[in-house]
Each structure stands twice: as C-alpha cells, then as structure tokens.
Amino acid sequence: MRPVVDESICIGCGACYDVCPVEPKVMELREIKDKGMKSIIVNPEVCDFGAACIRVCPTGAFKLI
C-alpha cells in the first residue's frame, strides 16, 4: 500500500498536511506552475496508513492504494 494524491482534484487546502501525524510528513504543499497549490507525496516510506489524511480530504484526492 502507498499514499497517492490525484493531482487533478486536489485543491491544495492543506488539510492532509495538517493532520499527518508522522515526522517528516508524508506530503508537502507546493505551488505547481499553472495548477496552483497541490499536495505532493514526498516521504511515502514514513506513512503509518492511519488514513487521517483520507478522512479530512474534502475532494477525495488523497488515497491509499
């Protein structure tokens, strides 16, 4: 299993980042040219699969697959 973000529906709200309990965090918020803020997976290996990010994501962009 691994964390993924569907960039096409991520609105960059930062909710996933705020609730991510591990350090370093699994994701970062980055400004992507012509697309706005997006949650980008940067440390998938530290994910604890607690799914806090999935519960708070308002668009369903964050997934564990």
Ligand code: SF4
């Ligand atoms: S909570 Fe969902 S919509 Fe908000 S930044 Fe994270 S992946 Fe994107």
